[in-house]
Amino acid sequence: MIAAIALVIGVILGIVFRPTVPLWIEPYLPIAVVAALDAVFGGIRARLDGIFDAKVFVVSFVSNVLVAALIVFMGDKLGVGSQLSTAVVVVLGIRIFGNAAAIRRHVFRA
Amino acid sequence: MTELKRPRIDISSATLSDLLNNTLDPGYRAAAARNRPGRWWDGPVVWLGCVAVGLLLVVAYQQAHLAAPARDAARHQLINRIDAAQSSANRLDAQARQLASQVAALRDAQLPGNDQFLRAAEVAAGSVAVSGPGMQVELGEPASQPTAGTGRPGSTPQSQVAVLHDTDVRAVVNELWADGAEAVAINGLRLTPDSFIRVAGESIQVDFTALTSPYTISAIGDSDGLQVGFAQSAIARRLKTLAAVAGISFRFGGKSKLRLPSVTVGEPRYASLGPVPSETSSTATPASRATPASTAAPASTATPSPTATESR
Numbered sequence: 001m002i003a004a005i006a007l008v009i010g011v012i013l014g015i016v017f018r019p020t021v022p023l024w025i026e027p028y029l030p031i032a033v034v035a036a037l038d039a040v041f042g043g044i045r046a047r048l049d050g051i052f053d054a055k056v057f058v059v060s061f062v063s064n065v066l067v068a069a070l071i072v073f074m075g076d077k078l079g080v081g082s083q084l085s086t087a088v089v090v091v092l093g094i095r096i097f098g099n100a101a102a103i104r105r106h107v108f109r110a
Numbered sequence: 111m112t113e114l115k116r117p118r119i120d121i122s123s124a125t126l127s128d129l130l131n132n133t134l135d136p137g138y139r140a141a142a143a144r145n146r147p148g149r150w151w152d153g154p155v156v157w158l159g160c161v162a163v164g165l166l167l168v169v170a171y172q173q174a175h176l177a178a179p180a181r182d183a184a185r186h187q188l189i190n191r192i193d194a195a196q197s198s199a200n201r202l203d204a205q206a207r208q209l210a211s212q213v214a215a216l217r218d219a220q221l222p223g224n225d226q227f228l229r230a231a232e233v234a235a236g237s238v239a240v241s242g243p244g245m246q247v248e249l250g251e252p253a254s255q256p257t258a259g260t261g262r263p264g265s266t267p268q269s270q271v272a273v274l275h276d277t278d279v280r281a282v283v284n285e286l287w288a289d290g291a292e293a294v295a296i297n298g299l300r301l302t303p304d305s306f307i308r309v310a311g312e313s314i315q316v317d318f319t320a321l322t323s324p325y326t327i328s329a330i331g332d333s334d335g336l337q338v339g340f341a342q343s344a345i346a347r348r349l350k351t352l353a354a355v356a357g358i359s360f361r362f363g364g365k366s367k368l369r370l371p372s373v374t375v376g377e378p379r380y381a382s383l384g385p386v387p388s389e390t391s392s393t394a395t396p397a398s399r400a401t402p403a404s405t406a407a408p409a410s411t412a413t414p415s416p417t418a419t420e421s422r
Contacts, residue, residue: 002153002157002160003156003157003160004160006156006157006159006160006161006164007160007161007163007164009161009164010160010162010163010164010165010167010168011164011165011167011168012164013161013164013165014164014165014167014168014169015168018172019165019169021173026173029166029169029170029173029174030170030174032166032170033166033167033170036162036163036166036167039135039163040163042133042134042135042138043156045133045134046134046135046138049134049138050142051138051141051142053137053138053141053142054149054151054152054153054155054156055155056135056137056138056140057155057156057159058155058156058158058159060135060137061159061162061163091129094129094133095129095133097133098131098133098134099133099134102133102134
């Protein structure tokens with residue numbers, strides 16, 4: 001509940017302050033969002049499993065975002081940026097789907 | 111061999127099944143196994159993390175969706191400004207032509223008699239619309255472009271995307287002048303003594319107006335003489351060869367009635383009004399612009415070469 005409120009506050013902060021993103025970060029934002037979603041779904045599922053841990057959540061969130069951005073950055077430098085973004089999106093997408101399925105089982109018992 | 115192969119298959123399938131089945135971060139289970147007591151910063155850290163997630167989501171959304179309409183709006187604004195500038199330029203051009211014809215009418219009313227020399231100079235300068243018999247040359251690029259440019263639009267040299275170049279069009283125009291044309295227009299653009307035909311980017315430009323294929327070159331003059339002269343010219347032979355080899359469309363024929371528009375004739379920039387020495391045949395050079403490769407002045411037209419005094 002507190003987490004949901006914090007999420008909403010974050011959204012409101014973003015809408016109110018409209019932070020400008022440096023140009024060089026812009027390409028990595030979409031992949032960072034996917035990584036963040038993965039951390040969020042993982043956290044929700046852990047919560048429902050009863051094994052949620054604040055440190056693991058925060059560390060996985062930060063490291064997911066950074067590693068995803070780093071992989072894409074390296075891919076850009078090596079000339080395989082789009083392929084590596086696809087790889088990151090596929091892996092994170094599978095994880096998000098799996099966690100969403102676990103959450104669904106918890107919520108709907110189905 | 112099979113013993114060597116089996117583990118590899120196991121590893122790869124294990125990686126895949128691990129990816130598919132263990133979607134939860136293993137850290138959670140490890141932390142739960144350690145079963146450490148909760149600490150005071152657990153709540154605030156989760157709170158901050160969630161704020162960060164929300165911030166990231168909304169910033170990414172704004173970058174992806176709110177920036178695009180802004181770009182679109184800017185583009186539309188620029189297009190609107192270009193359209194407005196073009197229409198106002200067209201309007202001003204029409205106004206200038208109308209005023210020029212009024213000036214000509216007033217001058218004609220003041221001048222005694224019918225000045226044949228002035229008429230001829232006006233026709234040669236392109237300041238009056240003319241009609242009469244003549245001939246028309248039609249040039250068209252082949253239906254399929256030889257090699258499409260790979261780069262950004264407009265960055266490929268014209269010589270790589272087109273068979274017909276400015277030199278071809280220029281040669282046709284020069285040939286028509288040499289065969290005795292009194293007025294020439296390309297795609298409805300009247301040529302004046304200081305017109306130019308050149309290449310800019312991927313298109314042929316005539317007096318700063320970009321033309322696209324097909325190019326229709328109309329010339330008023332003695333229809334038969336023009337056709338005979340043109341048919342025997344080197345450029346006609348070259349174009350016939352191009353039509354056979356490269357597949358351009360090339361047609362020419364006489365026209366009993368052609369109508370060519372006028373253009374607004376600018377002030378001569380270099381030629382100044384002055385007494386012309388009677389013994390030398392010094393005709394004022396057409397006031398050419400600095401850069402363009404201007405077409406040959408109508409040297410052998412039936413009319414006398416326009417002197418600067420007439421193109422006020």
